[in-house]
Amino acid sequence: MIRKNLTIAMATTLFVGPLAACASSGGAGGSGGSGGGGTVTVGESTSLSGSIANLGQTGLQGLQMAVADINAKGGLLGKKVKVVSADDSTQPATGAANARSMITKNKAVALFGPVSSAVASAEQQVAEQYKVPIFFHTSNDVSLMTKTFTPYAFQNVPSTTMEPRAVADYLAKKVGDKQITIATFAPDYSFGHDTVDGFLQALQKLHVNYKLVKQEFPPLGASNISSYLSALVSSHPQYVFNAQYGGDLVAFTKQAEQFGFFKDTKVIAMYAYAPLDALGSSAPAGAIGFDRAAFWAIDNPAMSTFVKAYQAKYKKYPTEWAILAYASAQEWAYGVKKANSFDSDKVIKAIPGATVPTIIGDMKIRACDHQAEVPEYVGTISKTANPKYGGVHLYDDVFKAPFKDISLSCDEAKALQK
Known part of the structure; x- marks a missing residue:
């Protein structure tokens, strides 16, 4: 309303x-x-x-x-x-x-x-x-x-350049030279498409050996995503980069669990404190989460x-x-x-x-584009609940991606400005 x-x-x-x-x-x-x-x-x-x-x-x-x-x-x-x-x-x-x-x-x-x-x-x-x-x-x-x-x-x-670059850097360190299959899942508007594009471009830049097997773009706020999930499951990816957030990400996780999705696939998503808190013991241990301001790591x-x-x-x-x-x-x-x-x-x-x-x-605050020089936090969701922070399954490790490694340069930003 x-x-x-x-x-x-x-x-x-x-x-x-x-x-x-x-x-x-x-x-x-x-x-x-x-x-x-x-x-x-x-x-x-x-x-x-x-x-x-x-x-x-x-x-x-x-x-x-x-x-x-x-x-x-x-x-x-x-x-x-x-x-x-x-x-x-x-x-x-x-x-x-x-x-x-x-x-x-x-x-x-x-x-x-x-x-x-x-x-x-x-x-x-x-x-x-x-x-x-x-x-x-x-x-x-x-x-x-x-x-x-x-x-x-x-x-x-x-930004939608910085965030996926941080995640791609974390994943690249995890997989090394091994070939992997990847699918993407994101809301169907500019943020979703730009974030997915930024992630794939970062993987290419980091020379990650991957094969893209599926891309799905459900509407923002879609309550029933079973058809999108079915298509995702059928592609058998080893990793899924998911650009959903908030209630949409919680809904995805719960529905994906019903498909047994997390047994063979690692999801990479914005599993910040709020969705992990909402999921409780249903949080997908072993999945890769990212957070823009992880208070427990600051x-x-x-x-x-x-x-x-x-x-x-x-x-x-x-x-x-x-x-x-x-x-x-x-x-x-x-x-x-x-x-x-x-x-x-x-x-x-x-x-x-x-x-x-x-x-x-x-x-x-960078003068060339008014982008704040902030980091991104990435980690692997723990199997163990953290008693210090409400019993939520947080990250076993936290990688703090520095601004200088994930941002556009000022020259790149200016070239895109009108």
Whole structure:
């Protein structure tokens, strides 16, 4: 169901401050100055319903916690920050309409989210039209920072080039020179196709000796994937690269188990904490998982503090989506404080090239494409539940793929930009 009314989220906490809303040449944007008092609004239009709702809901929670922490420290530039949110129902037109309403009616000076890269592309166009910065903490299609690049957009997750390269590197180390058969399974939209293409291209670059035996692209959110699974099973792959996530990945795993799929095939998928928690003892031991912000593998005081605070508030461990949303809010706050203004054009000039202190560590924002220099975490799902983190089957080993090894170069990124 589409939430027609924007809901004002309760104030939350971070290391940021307030912004003053005012019209810009595009229609609405940040206004400068550090005048005290009042509030400033930021918005998040994301998937709050459907099979991938967990990504949107927990991402929103991360943003709200960040803003609450900002307000607890006095706000930004003397102002309190307010969050407005809306459900995009994973529809680009709805996401664009929500973003436009947040800017024109709620006077939002920054946008965050969404989940789907297709929705992100639509919201990106609105952000550029109204000259308001937008921070992507879940959607990660590489085209957002290349083919449709705008100086108003920032991407704080490993892209659809980076993520599959990290996984391919991990797999290459596992299989060596041995020939393997591979199939792919991914949602039928830009993210799915680009992620699969990135994975296969990375395997070729790493000289992995593989044979592609099947490719399936079910619709995003499809509840019955038995026909796709049957085709996959019939191809007898040794490995399946699956680009699904959230509830779709959980559904795939449960249905694939009914086919006895995991006996002869290793699945490679976004088995981050949330789907592993949802699967419990049904988590496919021996499968290869990847995670954009594996909190259990990030050892710093800021992350420890965040995890404890998140647990206290929501009675569960944070998802990667919550973590990266919090870090994105920290990035925006950093830009506001550095610019000493909420003016969009000043903020977007203050961030590129900067190294921002965040809960995931110091996060450098590359100037050439506004891609955050973040790693990807990859590992093999353990047969043993981890008692330290809720009895979830996490990774036996964690490979932290560094940004420099998995990203496009600046020359490559610029060549793809318009």
